[in-house]
Amino acid sequence: MRDVLLLIDELDDTVNGAKSGIRSSYVKVDKEETYAILDQMRATIPEEIKQARWIAKERDEMLAEAKRECERILEAAHDERARLTDSEEIAKQAERRAERILEEARTQERQIRLAAEDYADGILGSLEGNLERFTGAIQRGRERLLRE
Secondary structure, three states, rough: OOOHHHHHHHHHHHHHOEEEEOOOOEOOOHHHHHHHHHHHHHHHHHHHHHHHHHHHHHHHHHHHHHHHHHHHHHHHHHHHHHOOOOOHHHHHHHHHHHHHHHHHHHHHHHHHHHHHHOOOOOHHHHHHHHHHHHHHHHHHHHHHHHHO
């Protein structure tokens, strides 16, 4: 599947290379060629949208996995703490150990979440840039049509 921006450039070239009609703002373009380019654009854009949705889903899954891991670690820490309540000193040690485990789990969850968000933001930013270039090319094409 071709890149949408290349298809826009191709459509732009088709319009720019078209012969002018009686009125200077109208041009005659090859109908079949134009429809073929538009069909390719219609086929390409949904793929980019699917990719953005997949990225968002991946991010959500990563966050859910980090949360499950955090909960598992918390449960293990609580179990460990309950098991070690035989004496006051053992309980204090378990408490300190549980706090370390909890802090590590929170740190790990935070790192995974931030990494997932950074990754998703980067991909979505790339997609946004492509869509902005697409919009710009369309606007330039329309402006050329109005000038002719």
